[in-house]
Every structure is written in C-alpha cells, then in structure tokens.
Amino acid sequence: MHNQAELAYRRLHERLLDGHHSPGDRLTELGLCEELGMSRTPVREALRRLQSDGLVTSTGRGVVVSSLTAQDMRHAVQLHEALDALAAKLAAVAQREGRLSPVQLSALKEAAEHVEEQAATGDASGAWHANLDFHMMLARLSGNPMLEDALSRIWTMFAIVSRSNISRRSDLTPHDHHEIVSAIVDGDPVRAEAAASRHVQEAAEKYREDPS
Structure with missing residues (x-):
C-alpha cells in the first residue's frame, strides 16, 4: 500500500505541475480515485502529503488546490x-x-x-x-x-x-x-x-x- 500511496502522490504532483488543476479547484477522493484508477486509501494519503507540502488546502468538505497571495x-x-x-x-x-x-x-x-x-x-x-x-x-x-x-x-x-x-x-x-x-x-x-x-x-x- 505504501508503494501505491507514493505512486498516487507522484501522479497527483505531476498533474499539479502540468497545470492540470487551477487554484481553488476542488479535489474529491472519489473523483481522483476514478481518474487515477486507484483505491481511496492511497489517494487519501497522497492528499495528506500534498497538504503538508502546501499545495492543497483542506476545507472540511475535501480539499482545494491552494492559491498564493x-x-x-x-x-x-x-x-x-x-x-x-x-x-x-x-x-x-x-x-x-x-x-x-x-x-x-x-x-x-x-x-x-x-x-x-x-x-x-x-x-x-x-x-x-x-x-x-x-x-x-x-x-x-x-x-x-x-x-x-x-x-x-x-x-x-x-x-x-x-x-x-x-x-x-x-x-x-x-x-x-x-x-x-x-x-x-x-x-x-x-x-x-x-x-x-x-x-x-x-x-x-x-x-x-x-x-x-
């Protein structure tokens, strides 16, 4: 499962780097699972890492892509x-x-x-x-x-x-x-x-x- 979480993190990181998502875009676990073809656990772990990186922000109803002032x-x-x-x-x-x-x-x-x-x-x-x-x-x-x-x-x-x-x-x-x-x-x-x-x-x- 650790390898799957690492893979999910890298793939989501690449999508952000490629400009696939814009600031304020909402990312849902279910939607990302479907897009990545992965289960919820590695996707959830990947989102936690992206949040610690400051790239996404938790809103209580999922996460959104962070924006910079x-x-x-x-x-x-x-x-x-x-x-x-x-x-x-x-x-x-x-x-x-x-x-x-x-x-x-x-x-x-x-x-x-x-x-x-x-x-x-x-x-x-x-x-x-x-x-x-x-x-x-x-x-x-x-x-x-x-x-x-x-x-x-x-x-x-x-x-x-x-x-x-x-x-x-x-x-x-x-x-x-x-x-x-x-x-x-x-x-x-x-x-x-x-x-x-x-x-x-x-x-x-x-x-x-x-x-x-």
Whole structure:
C-alpha cells in the first residue's frame, strides 16, 4: 500500500505541475480515485502529503488546490532565489573539487541550450518544461537532496499559480542560464551564486511587470 500511496502522490504532483488543476479547484477522493484508477486509501494519503507540502488546502468538505497571495509569491521568490543561488554555488564547488563528471556538465549545458531552443519557438509549454528541467538539474548537481525537494515544491506552487506567465515571460532568459553554466564549469562558486541570484531577481521583476 505504501508503494501505491507514493505512486498516487507522484501522479497527483505531476498533474499539479502540468497545470492540470487551477487554484481553488476542488479535489474529491472519489473523483481522483476514478481518474487515477486507484483505491481511496492511497489517494487519501497522497492528499495528506500534498497538504503538508502546501499545495492543497483542506476545507472540511475535501480539499482545494491552494492559491498564493501576492505576499506568498514574494516569499516564494525570495526562497527560490536563495535555493537556486545555493544550488549553483554547491555545484561549482563540486566541479572545483572534481566531483562532477563530464557527462553531468554536458547534460547541464544541453539543458540550458534546450531552454533557448524552446524559447525561440514560442512554445510556452515546451519552454516551461525545459526551464524546469534546467533548474531541477542544477538542484541535483548541488548534491543536496533536501534542497532539490524544496525547489521542487516551490516550482509546483509557481506552476499552479501562474504557469502561463512564467512560461511566456519570466524565465525565458536563456543567456542567464549560460552564465550560470559557465561559472559552474569554471568551478567558480562566487560567480555561479551571483549569476543564479541575478537570474531569479530578473525573472521576478518580469513577473511583477505582468503577473497575468
């Protein structure tokens, strides 16, 4: 049953990340059981985990997809900046100490290039996923699984609240990604940290200009 609960959690998390549900949408156990083809116990456990993640909120009559206030978004962006900067710094340290492989560095470069390619096509959904892949790869290279988990939760919140905006504007700045990659490849944690922090700040500024 534990495996079923984990599967239910991952599938529901993916649906939230893909923008399948909007803030305020009501999620019922019965409805989710039918959609996922699973029994109520694992679905109930998955909803409890999503609630602890802050992604859904209990209403007494089931749960609804959480929404973020403007203040919540500011707090989330502040945390995102700190975590992204730390991830880039740790990845650069790992590179400097010889703990990153050529394959890992190549994958990070390719992820940055993929964001640029998707941005050029105007494919909002493709750009969103490419951007997410880059940032989560950066988190993995930090070598800190707790940091990776925290960033995953933040990105899911962003996806629920304003995925279309983030896809269209706020993170389509691939040159910033290349600056982060360059600093990591050079094993320069100070420059990598600064580049990652600057990238999030610029993205947040674009979001404030057009939060729709």
